Amino acid sequence: MIMLFIVPAVAQNVGEVPDIRSPGHGSDIPSKVSRIDIIYDIPEGDPYGYFVLFDTNPGHTFDGLNPDGEYVTRRSFTSPDFAEFQPDDVAYYFHIAAADGKGEIGPTVTAGPYRIDVVPPSDVGVTAPEVTSVRTVTLTLRAEGASEVHISNVAHGEGGRWKNLTGETEWELSPGRGEKTVYVRFSDLAGNTADTSAVITFVAGDVDGNVVLEPGDAVTALQILTGTATDKPNPDADVNGDGRIGTEEAVYILRRISDRTY
Structure with missing residues (x-):
């Protein structure tokens, strides 16, 4: 009024x-x-x-x-x-x-x-794990003067969603292995924006969830296949999207170790 x-x-x-x-x-x-x-x-x-x-x-x-x-x-x-x-x-x-x-x-x-208000948010930043083997990660967000945040796996302001800014939020990384860029855009009440991003390396096939790909992951994958595994596996270690851990994961793990890549 x-x-x-x-x-x-x-x-x-x-x-x-x-x-x-x-x-x-x-x-x-x-x-x-x-x-x-x-x-x-x-x-x-x-x-x-x-x-x-x-x-x-x-x-x-x-x-x-x-x-x-x-x-x-x-x-x-x-x-x-x-x-x-x-x-x-x-x-x-x-x-x-x-x-x-x-x-x-x-x-x-x-x-x-x-x-x-023509001044965009300042002191913007996002803190994320550098390496992970789970798809859902915790992002710590900061921005002076911002009220909303847009997070995306595609680009700044595209392919994501706006939400009220809080100090931490959960975010799901895109499919596939290797480096993932998370794009973060902050906005104030007037619509002024400021951008930042974080790069996260996703380790695929990490069955035991210790963020290191090693022969033990292949062994555990085969134990799961035969029903002899004693520990609960990391569900995000599924590399072919069939919802199971087994032969494909064991083969993938051994190849990646041989290539020394994630």
Whole structure:
């Protein structure tokens, strides 16, 4: 809701300016659009023009003897481009007062706040395990000034989902072995974004889950096949997607060890 502050009139021939609104900005809602468009209706009386001003003071009043701001005759006004000041969620207010033909000024009416934010989140980062043999990993996220985060295995802002930013979140890596890039995009309430990423190496075929591919993994795979295994296997060691650990995994493990690759 727009806040309106009305100061007692100086002139008796013009009333307060009614129905002040911004087509592109909601009151008290952060926006990265750095110019504010304002329109308003004609007040009662006989207005010849309007004194208008944008600033950060919600209590501004036009002085009848030496009014500041600009004098316009139209029923619309656009703010300066506040982007040059790099506002980081700064509240701006629009002040207006009608003037009659004698130059006397009516009541000052103030609309706002209109919050402008053109500064993206800062100090962004993601901490993840460098090497893993499980598909679901824990990501530790940080970003100053961010409210949401988008995580993806594809690219920044693509193929993932937005969620409220928390300190930690679980994430499932893409299929296959080797290096996996997790793309992280942070956003603030105004929609400014900042990107970072993490690279994680996935060790396929790690049956015992110790993040090292070794002959014992092949032995355990064959024991599972024959029903003689005593330990519960890592389910993400399944390399061919059949939902089982067995011959294919044992062969894969021995080949990878021979090649010294993951």
